[in-house]
Amino acid sequence: MKTLKIASIPGDGVGREIMPEAIRVLEKVADVHGGLKFDFEEFPYSCDYYLKHGAMMPEDGMDRLSQFDSVFLGAVGDASKVPDHISLWGLLLKIRQEFQQEINIRPAKLLQGINSKLANPQDFDIVVVRENSEGEYSSIGGRIFHDDNEIAIQNNVFSKRATKQAMNIAFDLASKRKGLVTSATKSNGIFHAMPFWDEIFEEISAKHPNIKSESKHIDALAAYFITHPHELDVVVGSNLFGDILSDVGAAIMGSIGVAPSANLNLNGKYPSMFEPVHGSAPDIVGKGIANPIGQIWTAKMLLEFNGEANIAEHLLKVIEEVTADGYQTADLGGKYKMTEVTDEIIKRLGK
Structure with a gap:
């Protein structure tokens, strides 16, 4: 037993x-x-x-x-x-x-019988792999000065180890599913962290030639969850991007009340x-x-x-x-x- x-x-x-x-x-x-x-x-x-x-x-x-x-x-x-x-x-x-x-997994799947908020959801089945330990949710930073001079500083932290770990898990999941990994990035707006993220994604992608990979900017990808969710498979994102996208995924399922998640050690x-x-x-x-x-x-x-x-x-x-x-x-x-x-x-x- x-x-x-x-x-x-x-x-x-x-x-x-x-x-x-x-x-x-x-x-x-x-x-x-x-x-x-x-x-x-x-x-x-x-x-x-x-x-x-x-x-x-x-x-x-x-x-x-x-x-x-x-x-x-x-x-x-x-x-x-x-x-x-x-x-x-x-x-x-x-x-x-x-x-x-360090890893958060959130599926977004159209359950049978449930009406999606989308007019034509086409039976989407997505898994969002979210780096869960650092990124934008780092507690490093602080506040200084007072009144109108007050400043809040929030430091994003991206390590190569944790980033590679999230991406490797995404590729492993994709190998058992439809064979596509989509990376959520914003390297056209976030100067240091996102080019770093993109470079690591290219490195990991090269090690999985049989898995199709693509990068999409977070704003375009959020829209893609609404317009073409059935074309997505495994999506990998930073702590903040993964959080936002998985909530969009929950919403298009019909209700956030049906959405599960796992925080994995x-x-x-x-x-x-x-x-x-x-x-x-x-x-x-x-x-x-x-x-x-x-x-x-x-x-x-x-x-x-x-x-x-x-x-x-x-x-x-x-x-x-x-x-x-x-x-x-x-x-x-x-x-x-x-x-x-x-x-x-x-x-x-x-x-």
């Missing part, structure tokens, strides 16, 4: 509602397939925790999380209680950086973290209408990374069967409650 130890952090807002739904699904998956067991432990780290303790997690929080195979996160943030820069840097970004989760020293793309959505908390698919699809990615690829594909297949038959929440124009969608997924997993 294989046991996966999972640290669950429901977090804030609807994260507390969708996390139990995804755990129900994972427990059903283990029951159906056999040979697999989950050992969940819930951690209360959140904005409410911050209001009580003055920190998003205790001093030994990272040590405790490091004992698990994976971290399963719901949503972080409630700006009405705690400023976003405090909640994110105290929990989400803290985990990403200290656990060396590749050296085996720390657990990886899996989280849906959507936020805590405080405006719909308690209404029972949050979309559970983003968290459940994220569970699929957790399974896949932990060596259960066949089980993961079965789960995604069932998710698509359910959406194809119209079991959709209000954000997708559907009439079903959160628990009803989950119940249908669990029912079909049993078959």
